[in-house]
Amino acid sequence: MNILRRTPVLLVLLLAAARLAAATSYEDAMKAVAAGNNAAALPLFEASLAADPDDLKSANEYRKAVIRTKEYDRAIGFFDKLTAQHPKAAYAWLNYGYTYVDKIPDAGSVTQVILANKALTNFSKSIELKKTWIALFTRGNSYLYWPKVFGRAPLGVADLEQAIALSRQEPKQRSVFVRAWIALGDAYWKTEQAEKAKATWRQALQLFPENPEIKARLARDGDELEKYIYDQLDPNKRVDTNLAPLWEKE
Amino acid sequence: MSRALLLALLLLPAVPPSPIRFEEIGGVVGARMRHHTRKFKGKYAGVLGMFTSGGAAAAVGDYDGDGDEDLFVTDSDAGRPNHLLRNQLAETGKLGFVDVAKEAGVAGGNDERSIVTDALWFDADNDGHADLLVARFGTPVLYRDLGNGKFEDISVKAGLTKFGNTIAVIAFDYDNDGRLDLLFGNYFQPVNLIDLPNPHVLPDNLDDAVNGGGVTLWKNVTVPGSHDIRFAEVTEKAGLAKHTGWTLDVGHGDLDNDGWPDLYFADDYGTDRLFMNNRDGTFRDATKEALGGLDTKKGMNVEMADFDRDGWLDIYVTNITDEYMKECNMLWHNSGDGTFTDLSKETGTCNTLWGWGAKFGDFDNDGWEDLFAADGLRSAGKENYIPVLLEMIIRPGVDFTDVGSWPAIGTMSWSGYQKKKLFRNLGTLAFKEMAAEAGVDNDRDGRGVALGDFDNDGKLDIYETNADQESLLYRNVSPASPGTAHWIELNLIGTKSNRDAIGARVTLKIGSVALIREVNGGNGHAAQSSKRLHFGLGAAAKIGSLEIRWPSGLVEKLATASVPLDRITTIREGSGAVNERKSR
Secondary structure (H helix, E strand, C coil): CHHHHHHHHHHHHHHHHHHHHHHHHHHHHHHHHHCCCHHHHHHHHHHHHHHCCCCHHHHHHHHHHHHHHCCHHHHHHHHHHHHHHCCCCHHHHHHHHHHHHHHHHHCCHHHHHHHHHHHHHHHHHHHHHCCCHHHHHHHHHHHHCCCHHHCCHHHHHHHHHHHHHHHHCCCCCCHHHHHHHHHHHHHHHHCCCHHHHHHHHHHHHHHCCCCHHHHHHHCCCHHHHHHHHHHHCCCCCCCCCCCHHHCCCC | CCHHHHHHHHHCCCCCCCCCCEEECHHHHCCCCECCCCCCCCCCHHHHHHHCCCCCCEEEECCCCCCCCEEEECCCCCCCCCEEEEECHHHHCCCCEEECHHHHCCCCCCCCCCEEEEEEEECCCCCCCCEEEEEEEECCEEEEECCCCCEEECHHHHCCCCCEEEEEEEEECCCCCCCCEEEEEECCCCCCHHHCCCCECCCCCCCCCCCCCCEEEEEECCCCCCCCCCEEECCCCCCCCCCCCEEEEEEEECCCCCCCCEEEEEEECCCCEEEEECCCCCEEECHHHHHCCCCCCCCCEEEEECCCCCCCCEEEEECEECCCCECCCEEEEECCCCCEEECHHHHCCCCCCEEEEEEEECCCCCCCCEEEEEECCECCCCCEHHHHHHHHHCCCCCCCCEHHHCCCCCCCEECCCCCCEEEEECCCCCEEECHHHHCCCCCCCEEEEEEECCCCCCCCEEEEEECCCECEEEEECCCCCCCCCEEEEEEEECCCCCCCCCCCEEEEEECCEEEEEECCCCCCCCEECCCCEEEEEECCCCCCEEEEECCCCCEEEECHHHCCCCEEEEEECCCEEECCCCCC
């Protein structure tokens, strides 16, 4: 009986200890990054994430260090193991997907397709576990990188519409939300709904009046717009997967 | 006048560029040849057919020495004859071709065990008669030109009995000993695809494959003066054996201006290679330091020219840039210090879709080398193979090497119906695509691009081979105002150097501008261009100087008066311009 009564207390203590360990590892990792030693930071970030697999902040900094060191396969292996150990950790799955995305610009053209597909699978697992703005936006945006022949842009429309709906429930429109508006316009454009695309970007401009990417789209038409959008969706260009704007103060 | 306006006027060209125009005359002049890809049997027929969809090749050369360019055009299906198209221009005064392959004895090669893939004219025994090498998925065929319009198959006698899945071949004198050697680019490993013993023959990785056929280098060991042509394999000795990529094309040129030929290999499924000549019969792999690392692209074509007129040969490699593979070509600009920088994006030559052969040539005789590029893989039914292929590519644990893993293509198209590209060199490190305007934007499944002045009018024509389709001959009909598009063409004859003068470099100066050209032995995918060097001179009324650096090392300065404008001139090593033409 005593043990049973003490269990919640033990769990709380264990959780607190894990959080503390995660925080300590994270701080040490950030110190290594600040010192320019990204390689040394990797195991520290991994320790931090092992203790708190859903920690978006730690995973975000980890992936940045991975990009700098090009240790993509190490990170893929790490998240593979982490998600196997913590199959319910929605953000771990999300970051697992991002790790594939981060590798794409440094991969060959066929490998890019394989990586992009693996990323999608992991984003879907994250959404199955938790329908968040970031996961829906991420998967929706990923669909847009696929050539039309694969017919994935309509799936992007659905995800991005949901992401925007979620963002509109937020009390404050964070600047990062503009990404979903832009992507939704692109998704409409890729699905032959040019007017709807323009309307979406115009609506977005009212919410984010200074955004240069929206202005650039609205300033273009026809072939010029097509070229602009395809330039943005070039798989050889690194996608901005930095999630810091999600928690940075505005 | 404002400074801005003055600057704008200064930047305007003195003469507006003349148009580039071609008309397709293949059918009219008897040069339109239908190619047939090999039809395989058995359960892997579709996939093997897809992986061997090349073989449509052409080689330009004046084999009969009558002063006009002839053509050898290949076919690939079992029992289909190759074509030796003899140009009638010198005899009749009118451009026209007659297929004399059967009489000459060079029609064969597509048998039950072998597939013809490429062809090359070169004078193996320096006797003044063009011999013919026919490359195959199989053993090569070497025909010796007997000098009477007939050829003799001497492959076995010459020692060329090694089986290989060769897709590209060049002749060059790698050791500058005066005899032309042969470099074979091999796609698959040496397995007989027609009688496949093991289905694991495809690339082990689609971006970084190392299980291809690599290259084989054959040294010409013919005793000088003898017609007993012999070759000996020296791949390993020369330091080329470690290259095991899926070679689709090989090219040579003197990239460091030291008088020795260097090599570039374009590999499908990644890892092109640059080998520099050590001047001692060996090469060193300089890929990483020269190109900044290994690529993952699908290299298809190697072409070399000094496109920016800085005195250093640059390299153009086509890759795949289509709806799902966004690779971009590579225009390796030679920095002159052993390194190269890819300027394909900056120059506007990045995208030639599913690239194949591409050649530099000054099509408007303005003194700047333009670029024509073939493209297109398979134009068939409306259904697209790419989504079907994707299902296989993303399947976890799929074994790419297994022919059985690949879905059959059936009647589907795959990157087909692609428009060819013609890039006009604007002379400002920029090119303008103008294939439609020039009349060369056909949508066939292009493979080889062979350039030559088939009608001896001083304008470069284009012969394009197409897989499983008819070839095209584009006659250059670009109009030019009199006196604004001068030219010269040079036939070089080596004496101490190899007789074809392959590797010889000509430097022509007009004022402070130096144009360089090198005689090459078959650079470019599936097509050998004319060995006759063509220079467009623009409005220049005279040549400042003309210097030839022969492979033997002799540097010969020619009296400019001996090389008249708007004429074809023959130059013999050590003797300057000569009046030399033989005819059968």
